[in-house]
Amino acid sequence: MLKKLIVLPLLLMGLYFNTNAQRQPVDVKYYGVFLTLLEHIDKVVGVADVSVVFEDDVKNFRLDLHGPEKGDTGMTVGKVTEVRRKLSTGMMDSVVQLKVIPFKQDSKGVYLSVNARKGEKHTYRVEYMGIPKDGLIVSRNKFGNRTYFTDNWPDRAHYWLPCVDHPSDKAAVDINVLISDKYTVVANGLKVQDTLLKGNLRWVHYTEKAEIPTKVIAIGAAAFAVDHSADVDGVPVYSYVFPENKEQGFKDYGKAGEILRYFTKQIGPFPYEKLANIQSKTIYGGMENASAIFYAEESVGSKSIEELLAHEIAHQWFGDAVTETDWEHVWLSEGFATYMTLLYMEHKYGADTLIEELKDDRKKVIAFEKKRNTPIIDTTAEGNYTQLLNANSYQKGGWVLHMLRRQVGDSDFWKGIRAYFAAYSGRNANTTDFKAVMEKVTGRDLGDFFRQWLYTPGMPELTMRPGGETGTFIIKQQQEHLFSFPLEYTIDDDPMIRKVIIKDRITIINIRAHHTIHIDPKMNLLFKYGSNDL
Numbered sequence: 436m437l438k439k440l441i442v443l444p445l446l447l448m449g450l451y452f453n454t455n456a457q458r459q460p461v462d463v464k465y466y467g468v469f470l471t472l473l474e475h476i477d478k479v480v481g482v483a484d485v486s487v488v489f490e491d492d493v494k495n496f497r498l499d500l501h502g503p504e505k506g507d508t509g510m511t512v513g514k515v516t517e518v519r520r521k522l523s524t525g526m527m528d529s530v531v532q533l534k535v536i537p538f539k540q541d542s543k544g545v546y547l548s549v550n551a552r553k554g555e556k557h558t559y560r561v562e563y564m565g566i567p568k569d570g571l572i573v574s575r576n577k578f579g580n581r582t583y584f585t586d587n588w589p590d591r592a593h594y595w596l597p598c599v600d601h602p603s604d605k606a607a608v609d610i611n612v613l614i615s616d617k618y619t620v621v622a623n624g625l626k627v628q629d630t631l632l633k634g635n636l637r638w639v640h641y642t643e644k645a646e647i648p649t650k651v652i653a654i655g656a657a658a659f660a661v662d663h664s665a666d667v668d669g670v671p672v673y674s675y676v677f678p679e680n681k682e683q684g685f686k687d688y689g690k691a692g693e694i695l696r697y698f699t700k701q702i703g704p705f706p707y708e709k710l711a712n713i714q715s716k717t718i719y720g721g722m723e724n725a726s727a728i729f730y731a732e733e734s735v736g737s738k739s740i741e742e743l744l745a746h747e748i749a750h751q752w753f754g755d756a757v758t759e760t761d762w763e764h765v766w767l768s769e770g771f772a773t774y775m776t777l778l779y780m781e782h783k784y785g786a787d788t789l790i791e792e793l794k795d796d797r798k799k800v801i802a803f804e805k806k807r808n809t810p811i812i813d814t815t816a817e818g819n820y821t822q823l824l825n826a827n828s829y830q831k832g833g834w835v836l837h838m839l840r841r842q843v844g845d846s847d848f849w850k851g852i853r854a855y856f857a858a859y860s861g862r863n864a865n866t867t868d869f870k871a872v873m874e875k876v877t878g879r880d881l882g883d884f885f886r887q888w889l890y891t892p893g894m895p896e897l898t899m900r901p902g903g904e905t906g907t908f909i910i911k912q913q914q915e916h917l918f919s920f921p922l923e924y925t926i927d928d929d930p931m932i933r934k935v936i937i938k939d940r941i942t943i944i945n946i947r948a949h950h951t952i953h954i955d956p957k958m959n960l961l962f963k964y965g966s967n968d969l
């Protein structure tokens with residue numbers, strides 16, 4: 436995901452409380468959703484089949500769902516039944532009702548009385564309706580036309596869907612939408628049905644068999660112009676833009692094919708059935724919904740559209756297919772998407788572009804550190820995940836991957852990235868899992884590297900001055916925690932890169948007298964050059 440440059444309204448940020456303070460002893464395997472989206476009122480009528488495997492003996496459990504509020508917003512549950520699905524298509528008429536399930540509802544969820552045993556798998560059908568307070572944005576686009584877009588990050592799916600709203604619980608999804616036939620509907624996965632019904636209605640059904648986290652479940656409905664811009668290794672690539680933006684939109688989003696080709700070659704097979712890039716009403720600059728990426732409506736015509744596309748497309752592998760186990764590991768999404776974008780830009784525009792981008796990112800990390808001096812693995816954001824949309828998760832995370840690449844070399848770096856994706860696609864991973872894969876591939880102990888860059892705040896703050904003896908230079912680490920890293924330098928105008936390992940407070944290097952040292956000429960170290968005297 437990429438932030439817009441504007442600050443989120445405070446009111447909205449206040450909504451991001453942690454709904455998962457108490458994790459439920461269930462593993463959701465499947466959501467079968469049927470939404471009726473109405474034309475003249477914002478009310479949504481929903482039926483959700485939720486298949487769960489119980490991880491313990493339980494009398495009752497909670498599905499997250501934002502309940503009814505004073506006024507019109509919130510979701511009211513009318514009925515819960517246990518059902519058995521007859522077909523795997525998720526069609527709503529293909530279930531057998533087994534029994535009615537007693538339930539209670541409060542502002543945070545719906546509590547089902549189930550008396551289930553550990554290991555059992557059951558499917559519950561929740562019937563509900565209401566005006567979503569958030570998460571499913573029913574509004575008008577900049578051309579004044581009515582649109583419907585889900586916008587779930589970080590845990591806003593439960594405003595419209597009864598679910599376990601946490602990235603660690605991934606599930607396959609069927610999405611059915613009943614809507615006026617003047618809308619085009621796009622959602623995750625493969626479109627298996629698009630049927631016109633009596634009464635100027637349209638029934639559209641998408642199915643995603645790969646397990647995805649709730650944050651990237653997506654439904655969009657609007658008047659769209661649709662372009663099939665490319666096929667990459669059998670994966671069709673589509674652009675969905677508002678018809679008024681058709682010409683520029685197709686041109687801008689049409690850059691996706693080349694990006695998809697690069698990442699597929701570098702990382703591994705694209706994890707989904709299609710890739711759609713969609714102009715939308717997301718509150719973010721871009722939102723990496725699995726196989727149905729949403730972009731801000733102003734993204735069409737934006738100068739940075741190529742980088743935005745690359746960032747969100749990279750997320751399909753990292754964030755969507757391989758999902759962080761919990762929010763403190765969100766750099767596995769955002770740091771990866773940030774650096775994969777730089778790698779694409781380097782591939783397309785050359786090494787100087789990479790250096791310029793890394794320089795910009797380093798400035799952002801240094802500026803952020805002054806405001807908030809926490810490690811990348813930040814466990815202090817509990818309940819307010821928008822705090823994690825910061826330069827630590829994005830730019831510093833990207834820098835860590837850059838330094839890792841330089842440390843292990845391009846060949847082992849990509850081998851590790853491919854192995855990590857192959858091992859965890861469709862699943863969850865944390866930072867330790869990534870480290871273990873990189874260590875196995877490279878045969879190196881990366882303990883110190885991960886500890887200092889991911890679990891320790893800050894970065895090396897270096898000072899340098901001529902030593903007392905002629906021809907020596909003294910390099911000092913000024914920051915509190917000592918780092919260990921290779922420091923590259925050149926002397927005078929000689930382009931030869933020299934390297935010294937810095938690990939102590941003070942390192943002395945010997946060069947001939949009266950020469951000038953340039954440190955880190957190739958932009959390979961995240962550091963500050965301090966002005967303090969030794």
Ligand SMILES: [Zn+2]
Nearest residue numbers: 436437769772
């Ligand atoms: Zn992102």
